[in-house]
Amino acid sequence: MPISTSISSPTTRHEALASGHVVPESARCVQCGICTFNCPIGIDVRRYARLGEHITNPRCLTCGECVQRCPRCVLRFDRLNIFKERGK
Amino acid sequence: MIRHVILGAGVAGITAAEAIRASDQTADITIVSEDPHGFYSRPGLAYYLSGELPEKQLYVYSKEDWQRLNVRFVQARATRLLPQEHRLELGEAGALIYDRLLLATGSTAVRLNIPGAELQGVVKLDTFDDTRHIFTLARRARSAVVVGGGIIAVELVEGLRAQGLNVHYFLRGERYWPNVLDEKESRLVEKRLAEHGINLHYHTDAAEILEKRGKVAGVRTAKGENIRCEIVAAGIGVRPRMELAQAAGLATERGILVDEYLQTSQADIFAAGDAAQVFDPLTGISSIDTLWYPARQQGRAAAQNMTGGRQPFRRNVAVNVLRLAGVMIAIIGSVGTGEEPLDVARGSSETWRRLPNTIAVGSGGGVNQVRLTIGEQTLLGAVVMGEQTLARPLQELISNQVDITPVRDQLLQPSMPLGQVLMDFWYTTSGKPS
Numbered sequence: 001m002p003i004s005t006s007i008s009s010p011t012t013r014h015e016a017l018a019s020g021h022v023v024p025e026s027a028r029c030v031q032c033g034i035c036t037f038n039c040p041i042g043i044d045v046r047r048y049a050r051l052g053e054h055i056t057n058p059r060c061l062t063c064g065e066c067v068q069r070c071p072r073c074v075l076r077f078d079r080l081n082i083f084k085e086r087g088k
Numbered sequence: 089m090i091r092h093v094i095l096g097a098g099v100a101g102i103t104a105a106e107a108i109r110a111s112d113q114t115a116d117i118t119i120v121s122e123d124p125h126g127f128y129s130r131p132g133l134a135y136y137l138s139g140e141l142p143e144k145q146l147y148v149y150s151k152e153d154w155q156r157l158n159v160r161f162v163q164a165r166a167t168r169l170l171p172q173e174h175r176l177e178l179g180e181a182g183a184l185i186y187d188r189l190l191l192a193t194g195s196t197a198v199r200l201n202i203p204g205a206e207l208q209g210v211v212k213l214d215t216f217d218d219t220r221h222i223f224t225l226a227r228r229a230r231s232a233v234v235v236g237g238g239i240i241a242v243e244l245v246e247g248l249r250a251q252g253l254n255v256h257y258f259l260r261g262e263r264y265w266p267n268v269l270d271e272k273e274s275r276l277v278e279k280r281l282a283e284h285g286i287n288l289h290y291h292t293d294a295a296e297i298l299e300k301r302g303k304v305a306g307v308r309t310a311k312g313e314n315i316r317c318e319i320v321a322a323g324i325g326v327r328p329r330m331e332l333a334q335a336a337g338l339a340t341e342r343g344i345l346v347d348e349y350l351q352t353s354q355a356d357i358f359a360a361g362d363a364a365q366v367f368d369p370l371t372g373i374s375s376i377d378t379l380w381y382p383a384r385q386q387g388r389a390a391a392q393n394m395t396g397g398r399q400p401f402r403r404n405v406a407v408n409v410l411r412l413a414g415v416m417i418a419i420i421g422s423v424g425t426g427e428e429p430l431d432v433a434r435g436s437s438e439t440w441r442r443l444p445n446t447i448a449v450g451s452g453g454g455v456n457q458v459r460l461t462i463g464e465q466t467l468l469g470a471v472v473m474g475e476q477t478l479a480r481p482l483q484e485l486i487s488n489q490v491d492i493t494p495v496r497d498q499l500l501q502p503s504m505p506l507g508q509v510l511m512d513f514w515y516t517t518s519g520k521p522s
Contacts, residue, residue, distance in 0.1 A: 026381075027407065030129055030132065030380040031099075032131060032145075033141060071135060076480075
């Protein structure tokens, strides 16, 4: 499997976005707030990262703006598994 | 009621306050900070300077967060600590009596020690006010000289460039950050800086800052060259703030010495964050980390021990992921190159430069590079530049000390694509992807 597509199984961008949500890795986060500042609908992504919680806000578009802008690679898409992962 | 006093409103101090409050809703907590801006993201100052963030975004806490934390906040400079009397003096602001004290005093930028270092126009990137000061100066400046070899120096270079200044970057040796990056990695950062219009000066030391009417007018190098500039920015390392602890007779070395419970040589005084030199019972060595996350972990552990627990701080593998000259770089575990170390630099860990008998291998070209430090049976460290897909698997393999015997020989083969071997191995060991 090519490395560029190795982390998540979905093969298209659309599939990846529709089947996932944003997950922070708090150990990398320095709380700079670039994620929150760039969220087009005003979700306080930084707060989720501080608390180590998945961004489960139902308004999240999974547009990827926060994932792309984070200068510390804190955020990534992960598959949504509401039965196991919600609220973690 | 136990009186908790926390000196310092950085991430270690605030996390400690959070943990104390979580364990006791009625606990008496006072936070003392000299910095009028309270709790903000110091690493975020670089993005404020580069124009990526507005000032107000740096404040981590909302008004509601402060209300929930429910602490007394005192803006004052601590002037004297009297351990026998459990008393912390705050100059004109009076004094506090404590039952448990946490010294989360952080670190402060080392100042240049050359003639002219006190002139208006000599700056550092340490605090909110430093950054505002740089903005003010940059409005009337055309050129800047940046001195220093680590993360902060490049952040200053990028930030000053973003302000439209002509930037000269002095490198003491023949390449950038030689004690952590290997030559290929250094060259990549240097190349990107040059592409952004930065003037790199190798083997160059600032000998004197030149003056005109009390302000910076230029820099004279050790080789006798004069470079005109209105700003001189220094990112030459940090110094743990431990004067108060030293004067109070607490045990100190390079930082405030604490045991694995974050306890200083005084039983009721604890230390955490950049100021603390923390003992690791696994290695027998006391180290300083100037990283956000270890500060957070230390603050939490200290709080647990201040509130009657007995919780050791266990150092994880030091990780920093950052963007230098537009290139993402993950530094994980032991990656040192054996070159002369800096004293202490912000955003760094002394453990990065500590290397047992290891072999370093690398692969990749251009902007995407991977370097591994390979031990007898485990991976000890990695530097991942550019594409970051490998960073997370490597962080897991290194942190969990996964036995790499099945792929060790492959990793050591010169022409082997490290990325593919590592991803396959990671899938095998972690069971991913699901």
